[in-house]
Amino acid sequence: MARIIVVTSGKGGVGKTTSSAAIASGLALQGKKTAVIDFDIGLRNLDLILGCERRVVYDFVNVLNKEATLKQALIKDKRCENLYILPASQTRDKDALTFDGVEAVLTELKEQGFEYIICDSPAGIEHGALMALYFADEAIVTTNPEVSSVRDSDRILGILDAKSRRAEQGLEPVRQHLLLTRYNPQRVVDGEMLSVEDVLEILSIPLLGVIPESSAVLNASNKGVPVVFDSEADAGLAYQDTIARLLGEERPLRFVQAEKKGFLKRLFGG
């Protein structure tokens, strides 16, 4: 059975697209046939992060409007054999997203044997975000360790509980995962950011991963190579752990402690 996973947040700029690209690539690297769909109509982004922006001919909206077939619009990734990207349209408006249209695309992807369908949601709680989460089996709620992001994630969790297809049809609820991104342990110690525990206490959903704040992320998006390929970087390794957990493996958290204090500081107290 295909797993439809929405990467969502409420708040903008928290790392949904970065995470969608990393997780989709990571799953494909593990041999899973994976499609990743950009629901951010009008603000096409995912194809840039995946480095396939120059190969976009048709997009999601063309498929919804039957101006192209799904096959024509899906871009096969150059790095991972099992990864396909359905880019958003940069020009159209998001009313093109209809329940029937989106459902038809998801159904067709399932029929083509995709095991994972990752939906990169736009920010907000408006139409585009609702369409991205409506058909989801699972949700990766992407959150930064700060109060406004946590509050917006809480709002999205409520919407998943009330307005998803699973909720409306009384099926088993959408499985919810917390992905804490742009985590900076030193700023947590300094009291400038919420800790993992703080966020978990408020949201009370299972933790899928913690991605540290890292300059490697920006480098990766500039190069169009998802950061998960960067095994030198903390953020790359943290995404690898996250993907392993999504596939059922147990892995301890890494990169959540502030750097050890120097010898003198330890001796005399910090």
Added chain:
Amino acid sequence: MSSQPSLKGSSFTLSVLQLDNRDAEQAIEYLAAKIAQAPNFFRYAPLVVQLDGSEHQVDFETLKRGIEALDMRIVGVTGWQHEALKAQIHGAGLATMQGGAATSQPTPSQAPSSHANKDAQTPARQSAMVVKTPVRSGQQIYARDRDLIVLGAVSNGAEVIADGSVQVYGALRGRAIAGAQGDTEAHIICHNLQAELCSIAGSYWLSDQIEPDYWQQPALISRSQDALQIETLQI
């Protein structure tokens, strides 16, 4: 048990059709559209017609026939202010009624539209509404005519409201409103008090009015005279 018939006062929750522009046919069209969304919910449901208090003419015959054709029944008409209108209502074979504070109309997801909720002599007791999932930001839960028990947390930006008492087994970070219809005996109990607002029968505290000693503690808030009072829960 006595087999004698008896006449008692009782109040019911009813759907109210607001007839502000006095156009019977338009009102019937509107109702038909509503019914199409939830046919079973409205079937043989009682309906109160609410007028806007002006002197305008209303075609009560058309209204009555139209509503009955939709399988709903007019219980009575309220909001008339002129004797002439009252006579017209009676002339159409309809009852006139008074009062009735409008609440928001019941929706199909809520309880049946016409159950007795309070009895004039012996108040009917309804068991509490129990919510087993966390109440998230942006959500609102209303326990009409009863207590509300939330087993999880109530988030910042969420609102839990009951005509009776409110009990939150997790952290209460949002707004809690007990005694929403004025019951001053209602109380608020929570296991971790971080509320944005606590209100009982209209008296309320904002978070910064809550004594710091009670913050993040298990607490019981009740009302005495016109003020709220708080005590730590010893469990």
